[in-house]
Amino acid sequence: MRRLVLTRRESPTRGGQPIAFLFGLAFALIGGAILLTISGDPVFDVYERMWERSFGSLDTISATFNRAVPLALAGLAVSIAATMGLWNIGAEGQILFGATAATFVGRIFPDLPGPILIIAMLLAAALGGALWALGPGLARAEIGVSEIITTLMLNEVAIRLIVYLQTTKWKDPDGFGFPQITARPEQARLGIIWERAHLGVLIALALIAAFGWFMNRSVWGYELKIAGSSPKTATYAGISMRRKVVGVMALSGAVAGFAGGIELGGSAVRLSENISNGFGFAGIIVAALALMRPSGVAVVALAFSALQVGGLSIQTLGVSSAVSTILQALILFGAIGAAVLSTYQIRLVDRKVTT
C-alpha cells in the first residue's frame, strides 16, 4: 500500500515566508469571493471599494497608516515576548489598560500644555501596559504559571474595568446620562504629519527600527536570543532566566500599552472599551505571519490595516464589514498551508508495515 506523507525539507525554501503570506492573501481573497458570491454580493465592487478606500488616494493611504500603528505595535509586543519563547496573548488588555493609564494622567493634569501632556500620557500608557503584563511575567518566572492563559484572562478584566469606569467614577457629566468617559483634554492630541496621518506613525516606525537594532546589536538583545533559543546555555552563561522573563513580558506590555496611548491621542477622543478594536488579537496574527521579525511586522500590519479600513467602507454597499475579519483570519490559514509546503515536501511512500 502507498500513502502520502509530509517530510521536512533539508532547508526551508528560500524567501518562503513572503511567498507564504502572498499565498495566504490570495487564498483569503478567493475564499472571500466565494463567500460573497454565495450571499449574492458583487465581488469585484466590494474588493474595488476596499482597495479604493485603503490605498486609492493619498488621503486614504494616510488613514491606513494610522490604523496600522496599533496593529504594528501589538505585533511588535507579541514578537518581543516571542524572543523568549513566551506568548503574550494579552496585548488587547495591555492596550486597554495603557489607554486607561493615559486617561488617568489626562484627568489629573487637564491644563498642562499639549506637548508635555502628550509625553506624560504616552509614558503613563507604556507604564500601564507594562504593569498589566508584569503579573503574568512574574507568575511565569517565579512559579511557572502559563502566561498564555493569564494574559488572556486579563484581557477580559481590562475590558470590564473600562466599562466599570464608564458607568461610575469617570462617567462624563455632560454625556446626557449616556455611559461614556469624559473626553481627554483637547490639547493632548498627536500632531498631524501628512494628510490624515498623525505623529504615531513616525513613533511606531522608530520603535520598530529601535527594536530591530536592539535585538541584533545590543548585549541585552544578544542575551535574549540565547535565553530564548537555549535556556540551559543561558543559565550556564550566568544569564538570569527569571529576570529575563519578567523584563521581556514587561517590555512587551509596555509596547502594547504605548499603542493604547497612541490610539487615545491619535484616533480616539475618549477612552472606551472599543478603543482597541481587537488590535491585540490581530497583532498576534500579524506577528505570526511576520515570523516575529520587526520589519515583517510593519509590512503585515499595513496589509491588515488596509483590510480593516477597507472593510469599514463596504457597509455603504450593503455588505457586512465582517468580510474584513474573515479575510484576515483566512490569510493566516492560507499562509499556514503555504508555509508547510515550503518546509515540507509531499511524497508518496510505501506504507510501513507495523508489527
Add this chain to the structure above:
Amino acid sequence: MILAELTITETAVIGLFVATIQFATLLFLAGLGETISERAGVLNLGVEGMMAIGAVFGFIGGVESGSPWVGLLVGTIAGGAIALLHATAAVALGADQVVSGLALTMLGLGLADFIGDDYTSDPRRALFAEVDIPGLSDIRIVGDVLFSASPVTYMAIVLGVIAWFVLNRTSIGLGLRAVGQSASTADAAGHSVVGMRMGAVVVGGALAGMSGAYLSTFVVGAWSVGVTAGRGWIAVALVIFGAWRPGRVAAGALLFGFTLALQSRLQPFGVNFSPILVSMLPYLLTVGVLVVISIRARNQPSPSPAGLGIPYRREER
C-alpha cells in the same frame, strides 16, 4: 406584609438559580468540549468563534425549520465543521496551536457576523420549552431550579457522564489521554496521534457549537452580533479551573454560571455592588487557580496534560 416580602425574595432566589443552571449548561458544554481537546494535547483558543458559529447556525436552523432541535443539531455540526480547520492547521500540519486557535476565533466571529447579517433583527423564534420532571418539579424552589430546565441541560449532564466514562473507562479514552501526555510514546504504542487529536478537536468544536446553539435557541433566544459576549473565553478558563476533569469542570461551570447569573440579579437582593466587577470574577478566579496549581505542582504532578500545546511530527521522533 412579611409574606409579600418573602414571596419577592423567593422569586428572586428562584430566578437567580434558574439563570445559574442556564449559564452553567452553556459553559459546561463548551468547557467539556475544550477538556476533550486539551486532554488529547490540543489547546483550542477558538472556542469563542466556534460558539458564535454554533449560535448563528443554531438560530437559522431553528427558525427556518421551526424546531429548536434542528437548530441545536445544525449548530453542533457547524461547530464541529469549523473546528476541522484548527484540526487541520494545528494537528495535521503542525502549526502553532495558539495562533491557529486565535485565528479560528477571528474567523468564527467574522463568519457568524457575516452569515447572521440578515437574521440580526429577525422576529422569528424557535425556542426550547422547559421540561418538567414529573413529581420532582413540584418541589418548592428546588423543583423550579433543578427539575424544570431546558432539555439541553439534561442532555449536557448525560454528555458529561458519557465523556467521563469514555475518558476514564474505555480504551479510546486511554489512548486519547496517552496522546495528550506524550504523543511520541502513544505513537510508539500504536495509537494514531493525528487521528485521535483531530477527532478530539472536532468533538470539542461540536460541543462548543452546541453551546452556542443553546444560547440562540434558549438562553438569549435570538441571534445578534456579539451574542457570545466573551463566554467562550470563560469556557477556556473553566477547563483549567476544573483541572481537565469533566466532574470538576461541571462544578466550575456551576460556580462561573452563578457569577454570570449574579451580574444582572444583585439588586433584588438589595446588594449595592457593581455587577461589572462581579463579571471579572471568573477570569480572576481562573488566574488564582492557575497560581495555586503551579505552586502545588512543586510537590505533586500538575493536572495539566503534559503534551498540551506541543505539535507532533512523526519524523521528529
